[in-house]
Amino acid sequence: MLALFRVDPPATRSREAKCQHAGMSVDGYRAMTSALRDFLDLVATAGPGADVDALTTDLRRWTDRLAPHRVDESRRVFGERFDLPDRGQTMTPLFVPRLVTTVRAEGVARFGEYFLGSNGAAHGGAVPLLFDEVLGHVVLARGLRARTAYLHTEYRAITPIGRDLTVRARVDRVSGRKLFLTAELSDGDAVCAESEALFVELRDGAP
Ligand SMILES: CCCCC/C=C\C/C=C\C/C=C\C/C=C\CCCC(=O)SCCNC(=O)CCNC(=O)[C@H](O)C(C)(C)COP(=O)(O)OP(=O)(O)OC[C@H]1O[C@@H](n2cnc3c(N)ncnc32)[C@H](O)[C@@H]1OP(=O)(O)O
Incomplete structure (x- = not known):
């Protein structure tokens, strides 16, 4: 359920x-x-x-x-406003969640001009930043204290600036404290980037 x-x-x-x-x-x-x-x-x-x-x-x-x-x-309030589409922060590209469950998240992503790398393409570092944000919502929805252990990103096509894109993330597998997740960013039918990530649930008492 x-x-x-x-x-x-x-x-x-x-x-x-x-x-x-x-x-x-x-x-x-x-x-x-x-x-x-x-x-x-x-x-x-x-x-x-x-x-x-x-x-x-x-x-x-x-x-x-x-x-x-x-x-x-x-x-602090920055990034802690879960009632707002962007959590009340400006550090990541805009992610407006449509759906966040314990197993998946989906929403609209938009890279403002601030995130331009060159030639109309978003900066390569901004793409995993978005993925970490979206995956973080799924992990948080499970009520876990966890951190990203790795986040591998494959760039399939440029990520355009200033357009509404679709981002999806899902939990693929759980093994003990380890959560393996994948995510995809697309512009219409075109896949811009894909990501595979491991989040590790923190041990009791870990800072
Ligand atoms: C959901 C997260 C929320 C966090 C933020 C909190 C609030 C923010 C507010 C709102 C959030 C809203 C949205 C969320 C937005 C963003 C989320 C961002 C999350 C992050 O951006 S967070 C920062 C970046 N992140 C780090 O700063 C991690 C630094 N690091 C460590 O803190 C430790 O390294 C840790 C904890 C990862 C593990 O440490 P540990 O001592 O608990 O566990 P241990 O090392 O024993 O590993 C246990 C098992 O994982 C395997 N394993 C570990 N690392 C692996 C790797 N890299 N590759 C392959 N396997 C790996 C081992 O091989 C073993 O596997 P096995 O059990 O099978 O042997």
């Missing part, structure tokens, strides 16, 4: 509580990370004429405003 997983409710509540305790609006955090994604895409596409000196001054002001609000990892 598949356990449908979209959001982990207790975690979500606690993350929302974190936002609220931090005096941070829940929707505001989403708006901020979304605006940051847009900004990073435009940094990547900026050409001559962009007023980089003024922007740098503004950016320094942004960092000065955030610096006093630094908290330790356990109290």
